[in-house]
Amino acid sequence: MEDLIKKISRTVGKEKKGKINKGGRPKVPHKKSEALSVMCNLLEKKIIQANARNAGKTVSVFLRDLGLHNRAVIRVRTLPRSVLQLTGTLNHIAANINQLAKKRNQGNDLNGMERALLNQEIRSLQTLVKDIKNAIS
16 A cells, blocks of 8 residues: 555656656747737727638737738638538438438338438439539539
8 A cells, every 4th residue: 555655656746847748738939928019099909800800810910920921811711602502412411321321230221211312312412413513614
């Protein structure tokens, strides 16, 4: 029992000394340690925050990019409506096929309704492939 307590206390002692990897976030090689304040009115502050949000960045990163590079790269996140519809359709088909595959893998045979649904999903996929080919051409 005393040996166990000694082992635990040695292990805890090593953790405190930093010999055992504690995990966590890795150290940043060039940590930002200097602060710079900017005076502006409330309206300007809101506009800067909105522009940073639209660029997909924090205010700090947004202003740093503007100050260092005279530009701020804005990421456009909106996808065309057709791409969003395609993604939704593929997700719907994938969910249905997954349900059918799960039932089949459990050893249950597909009934007539499920076979019809599977055939319908196959036709949907074939139509989708044709639409994609037509859109690309």
